[in-house]
Amino acid sequence: METLANLESFVRSAETGSFSAAARLLALTPAAVSRNVAMLERNTGVRLFQRSTRKLSLTEAGEGFLASIGGNLEALQAAIRAVSSDRGEPAGLLKVSLAPTFGIGHVLPLLPAFLARYPLIRPEWHFENRQVDLIAEGYDAAIGGGFELTPGVISRKLAAADIVAVASPVYLAGRALPATPADLLGHTGIVMRGIRTGRIRQWVMRDEAGQEANAVLNENIILNDPAAMREAALLGLGVTLLVLPDVVTQIQRGELVRLLPDWHADAGPISLYYPSRTLMPAKTRVFIDFVMAAFGG
Structure with a gap:
């Protein structure tokens, strides 16, 4: 069974003619998109793209595969969104790292309203003066300044520092x-x-x-x-x-x-950082939207 991430990476790369452009649409790194496409080719045993340093073009097999997927991918994405909505409210443990002074003074006061709207989410918030590894340490998000943007991490500005x-x-x-x-x-x-x-x-x-x-x-x-x-x-x-x-x-x-x-x-901006994922958990998505709205983003 092929993964949705591999299929999305293939379709968006074919539509845009570039792994980099597809990566921007999918909120992934170009390397991740290329890796997903390579895995799809390996699993199917068919070369789908001709690659060069300047151009990415579909092979004959790739053109046929794209035509056969077409609207089926959009239907599959719509089905996933629908079933996700049917599961009810966002829920689960929300692990966030926050710079202590800014987090306690400006983000913690948002928690009552956030929990009133999403009562099934359980916050686990760590107030710490360090740059965490979001992916390796299992954080859903981080708020602070001066983070190095490692592959797979997205940054959105909250306030000037x-x-x-x-x-x-x-x-x-x-x-x-x-x-x-x-x-x-x-x-x-x-x-x-x-x-x-x-x-x-x-x-x-x-x-x-x-x-x-x-x-x-x-x-x-x-x-x-x-x-x-x-x-x-x-x-x-x-x-x-x-x-x-x-x-x-x-x-x-x-x-x-x-x-x-x-x-x-x-000192650079104070930002909200979170891992880029093809299918972001609902708890993380609503937290990002809530915080960005609170800071006028």
Whole structure:
């Protein structure tokens, strides 16, 4: 019995004339599409494509096979969608990795509404400062920043990750506010040592005119977690550099003050990551749709 993935890869490659174009339609890698087609050829014992570095064309046997599948593939896909709908609501364990500060502050508050809509889903959410291997570790999705897009993983942007300088009103009392990133050296610094690199994180800030300047803090307090850095700043221990979504609530409440308001560093986007699959579980699909809608995506 031939798999649907192999048949889909063959039909879309034939229609587009390219493994790469078929991969984009199927949310797979070109290598995966090529592998599926090769498996189909091996299982049938027939060469379906003539391959060259510049062109992909059907053999005579491939043309006949495509004609015989034709609408049957669409009917099969429709049947699968129908039977999936008949099984009822999305259900099962939803394993998600989340960056702790952003996850707790911005994603966890979405959970009551999500569970009210999908009560048969059981969340297993891991709050961790690391890049997980979605496929090898069995995660349905991950939310964070700076993930390397390995083959088979899709990324969708949730929010910009602008790095800003903040301190508490208690710390700033009686101190001169910095006018440029260089002035940060005149303050007590709360810095982060990267878990993966073991080095102190350094940032280059940019203003609205496009000017750049190094933002160097004194290494008075060294921590390895953004939530701890935010708490240290709230305690009035010094100035720190954090992702704006992690401190925006505290800034709005007046618990933290954004220093150098015209300056920020770019840490890349905070994104939702998930494995590309021909048949995505309903629990994962509705989670992706729910989160993207919540963030305006």
